[in-house]
Amino acid sequence: MNEPKPSGSDREFMRLAASTSAIESSASILRSNHLGICTYSYGIHWRAAREGNSSARFKDVLGLLDHCKKIGAGGVQVGLTKQDSDYARLVRAKSEAHALFYEGLISLPKDDSDLSRFEKEIALLKEAGATVIRTACLSGRRYETFDSTEAFKDFERKSWNSLTLAEPVMQKQRCRLAVENHKDWTAEELVARLKRLGSEWIGACVDIGNNIALLEDPTTVVETLAPHAFTTHIKDMGVVECPEGFLLAEVPLGSGFLELPKLASRLMKANPKIRFNLEMITRDPLLIPCLTDNYWATFPSARASQLAVAVRMVKVHRHLEPLPRTAGLNLEQQLAMEENNVLKSLSYWKKSVSG
Numbered sequence: 001m002n003e004p005k006p007s008g009s010d011r012e013f014m015r016l017a018a019s020t021s022a023i024e025s026s027a028s029i030l031r032s033n034h035l036g037i038c039t040y041s042y043g044i045h046w047r048a049a050r051e052g053n054s055s056a057r058f059k060d061v062l063g064l065l066d067h068c069k070k071i072g073a074g075g076v077q078v079g080l081t082k083q084d085s086d087y088a089r090l091v092r093a094k095s096e097a098h099a100l101f102y103e104g105l106i107s108l109p110k111d112d113s114d115l116s117r118f119e120k121e122i123a124l125l126k127e128a129g130a131t132v133i134r135t136a137c138l139s140g141r142r143y144e145t146f147d148s149t150e151a152f153k154d155f156e157r158k159s160w161n162s163l164t165l166a167e168p169v170m171q172k173q174r175c176r177l178a179v180e181n182h183k184d185w186t187a188e189e190l191v192a193r194l195k196r197l198g199s200e201w202i203g204a205c206v207d208i209g210n211n212i213a214l215l216e217d218p219t220t221v222v223e224t225l226a227p228h229a230f231t232t233h234i235k236d237m238g239v240v241e242c243p244e245g246f247l248l249a250e251v252p253l254g255s256g257f258l259e260l261p262k263l264a265s266r267l268m269k270a271n272p273k274i275r276f277n278l279e280m281i282t283r284d285p286l287l288i289p290c291l292t293d294n295y296w297a298t299f300p301s302a303r304a305s306q307l308a309v310a311v312r313m314v315k316v317h318r319h320l321e322p323l324p325r326t327a328g329l330n331l332e333q334q335l336a337m338e339e340n341n342v343l344k345s346l347s348y349w350k351k352s353v354s355g
Helices: 008-018 039-050 061-071 085-097 112-127 149-173 187-197 210-214 218-228 260-270 294-298 304-316 331-354
Strands: 035-038 075-077 101-105 132-135 176-180 202-207 229-233 236-242 245-251 276-278 286-288
Touching: 035 039, 035 061, 035 331, 039 331, 061 075, 061 085, 061 331, 075 276, 085 101, 085 112, 112 149, 132 229, 149 176, 149 187, 149 202, 149 294, 176 187, 176 229, 187 202, 187 218, 202 218, 210 218, 210 286, 218 229, 218 260, 229 260, 236 304, 260 331, 276 331
Parallel strands: 035 075, 035 276, 075 101, 101 132, 132 176, 176 202, 202 229, 229 276
Antiparallel strands: 236 245, 245 286
């Protein structure tokens, strides 16, 4: 009987898998403190790729893996650009061939009708090699999305329903879901929900800079979330006062005011297997309008002391150079700026954190 010939994707999978034969085991090679790249560090590149621009350094996850290997990153945190099993297997084979870790991205199920989509994507991300998958409850920012306590409470109810729908899927797949503090929850609010779930399969993706936008101290945020941390978004931040409050911007690691070695050490102490992912978003600074009434609409128990501490933090840590901006730059200049920010951050991490 003639054996069926392998398909193109099968041949590519076998080629990549064979190239790992000289590699012992990816678990013994990968060091958890090597800095991976979160997909949002390359937002401008992804946009250029979607538009067919030849200057884009990669056009899909396989290309991103090649690029991350080239620049010395430790892994990637990215969703699949093709939702099929063959592609997932190629992603796994390539990440293993490059000795890079792979973490996935997914949106939570909105309701019962969205659960089948969520289950299918989790299975594919796991097939691609993900044991941790990042998600978020809100795509926007709390103080921009909601204008009343009632609107925020409706979001709370929907988020809780989404998390309770997701938990049995994660338990079945034996895969961990990491919920990011995405300028939606304060650190204590997110921990309260994780504790209420009480699941070993749902924890936190600790973004060490996001909650500055909610006027929380980065060290306190990390201390609060670290016991529940599955993965991270690593960034450095610059702040500058403005009439409405302050401007907040990601800056290359080592050029902002966050105590990165200290924060990384605390996270590794809580979870020695945790992975670090650079989220260096190249864009214009964000306005944090904490001196306006609308900002406080969803913080019924806000304290004047909290605002005072935040204002003092901005004064003490005022960024001495102009915050980075992409406005006014053409696409080629934006691409170059984005790549330079990533490379600077990787260099700092290697010298100052991972050793």
